[in-house]
Each structure stands twice: as structure tokens, then as C-alpha cells.
Amino acid sequence: MSDLFRVEGLTKSFGGLAVSRDISLSMPEGERLALIGPNGAGKTTFVNLVTGQLAPSAGRVILNGEDVTGLGAVRRVRKGLVRTFQVTRLFSDMTPEEHVTLTVLQREGKASRLLGRFHGNSQVSGEVESILATLGLIEVARRKVREIAYGQQRLLEIAIALALRPKVLLLDEPAAGVPSSDTPRIEQALERLPPSLAVLMIEHDMDLVFRFAKRVVVLAAGEIIFEGLPSEVAADPKVREAYLGSYANARSVA
Numbered sequence: 001m002s003d004l005f006r007v008e009g010l011t012k013s014f015g016g017l018a019v020s021r022d023i024s025l026s027m028p029e030g031e032r033l034a035l036i037g038p039n040g041a042g043k044t045t046f047v048n049l050v051t052g053q054l055a056p057s058a059g060r061v062i063l064n065g066e067d068v069t070g071l072g073a074v075r076r077v078r079k080g081l082v083r084t085f086q087v088t089r090l091f092s093d094m095t096p097e098e099h100v101t102l103t104v105l106q107r108e109g110k111a112s113r114l115l116g117r118f119h120g121n122s123q124v125s126g127e128v129e130s131i132l133a134t135l136g137l138i139e140v141a142r143r144k145v146r147e148i149a150y151g152q153q154r155l156l157e158i159a160i161a162l163a164l165r166p167k168v169l170l171l172d173e174p175a176a177g178v179p180s181s182d183t184p185r186i187e188q189a190l191e192r193l194p195p196s197l198a199v200l201m202i203e204h205d206m207d208l209v210f211r212f213a214k215r216v217v218v219l220a221a222g223e224i225i226f227e228g229l230p231s232e233v234a235a236d237p238k239v240r241e242a243y244l245g246s247y248a249n250a251r252s253v254a
């Protein structure tokens with residue numbers, strides 16, 4: 001198979017609770033896949049298994065034909081499997097330009113030298129500028145993170161991920177916490193991601209999912225219950241039942 005990335009039979013239990021059950025899926029180059037599902041369906045756990053933050057109980061993760069299941073998270077990143085997190089992990093006193101520059105230098109094994117020395121390095125600064133432009137962050141490149149909008153902070157997380165030169169990018173709720181007035185900014189930035197990059201996005205904002213995704217996978221209780229086109233997902237009986245079930249549970253708890 002010529003898939004860039006695939007998982008086979010990925011399974012994980014916490015004690016007696018199975019949170020990933022025999023998940024298999026594949027992604028070609030240029031994929032735009034949304035992974036959706038009710039709260040607690042196991043979406044973040046799945047990403048953690050793929051990126052090496054968690055070890056699976058069974059199953060394999062394969063990147064470019066290579067089984068990376070036994071590798072730690074850092075080595076998977078070096079091979080091109082990169083993620084962002086639901087909650088931002090930025091330094092509030094640093095600028096977007098500094099964050100992305102440091103990441104490029106880190107990738108090149110030069111981060112231990114002083115950042116200042118590289119301000120004049122045109123190769124590094126050219127790459128940093130191009131990444132910041134992709135995410136629409138040029139005008140805030142030299143502002144401190146704490147002074148920029150939360151939506152821009154979320155985009156900076158993606159910029160940092162791009163600076164690691166991913167082949168597969170996993171976005172964990174890129175629009176979470178972002179005011180709806182700012183979601184078009186996120187959407188436009190996602191449209192500008194490199195075309196060959198395979199992107200998997202977890203997201204609860206269905207407008208964003210439908211605009212971004214070419215394919216949708218629905219997870220419920222740790223299992224894939226639907227895989228297909230965005231236009232088909234809402235009418236699928238299993239999907240409707242899963243969402244209705246979670247709504248009913250939420251109401252019965254409330």
C-alpha cells in the first residue's frame with residue numbers, strides 16, 4: 001500500500017475501561033481528515049497513541065512503511081509525526097517569531113546556541129517568515145504571546161508544529177476556546193497548510209469540520225463507527241445514535 005500513514009488494530013485499556021478498540025485507518029499524502037465523536041469517545045487517547053505519548057495495549061503505528069510503534073514521542077516527531085495540543089503550551093513573554101525560530105533551530109540541533117546569533121541568519125529567518133505567513137501571523141510576529149489574541153496563540157501552536165517539518169500533522173481541537181468571530185482566521189490558516197501534508201483534525205466545531213475535511217471518521221466508545229464523506233455523516237444512523245446517546249447521558253447526569 002502507498003499510504004503515508006496508517007494504524008492497525010490500535011487498542012488501549014485503562015484498567016477495565018477500553019478506550020481504543022481495534023482502530024485501523026490510513027492516510028495518504030495530502031489527506032484532510034476530521035476525527036469527531038462525542039465527549040469521552042477516545043479521540044485524544046487515539047492521538048496520544050499515534051504520537052507515542054501513550055503505549056498501546058495492542059496494534060501498530062506505521063509511517064512511510066516503517067513500524068514506529070516502539071519509538072518514543074521525540075523520535076516520532078523527528079520522523080514527521082507531529083501534533084498540537086488542546087491547550088496552548090506557549091511562553092507568554094516570547095514572541096511568535098522567537099517561538100518558531102527556536103523550533104527551527106531545535107530541529108537543526110542548534111538551539112543550544114544563543115537565539116540572538118541567528119537573528120541575522122537569512123536561511124532560518126526566511127523559513128520562519130514563511131511559516132508565520134502561512135498561519136497569518138506576520139503582523140504579530142514580534143509581539144509577546146501574552147499580547148496576542150487567543151486564536152493567534154492557537155495558530156502559533158500550528159506554526160511551531162510546521163517548523164518541525166511534519167509529514168503527518170495531528171491537530172487537537174485547533175478552534176477550542178477561540179471566539180467564533182476568530183474561527184474564520186483559523187479556517188483560512190488551515191486552508192494554507194502545505195498541500196502534501198497529511199492532516200488529521202479533532203474538532204467539535206462542525207462548521208469548521210465540514211469546511212476543512214475531505215473525509216470524516218467518527219469514534220464512539222473507543223470504536224470507529226463511521227468513515228466516509230462529510231456530506232454523509234449526519235444522516236448515518238449509528239452516528240445519530242452515538243450523539244443522541246451522549247446527549248441523553250449528559251441530560252441524565254445534569
Ligand SMILES: Nc1ncnc2c1ncn2[C@@H]1O[C@H](COP(=O)(O)OP(=O)(O)OP(=O)(O)O)[C@@H](O)[C@H]1O
Pocket residue numbers: 014017019037038039040041042043044045046
Ligand atoms: N489516563 C487515563 N486513565 C484513565 N482513563 C482515562 C485516561 N485518559 C483518558 N481516560 C478515559 O478514556 C476515555 C476517552 O478519553 P479521551 O480524552 O480520549 O476522549 P475524547 O474523545 O478526546 O473526549 P473530549 O472530546 O471530551 O476531549 C474517557 O472515558 C476518559 O475518562
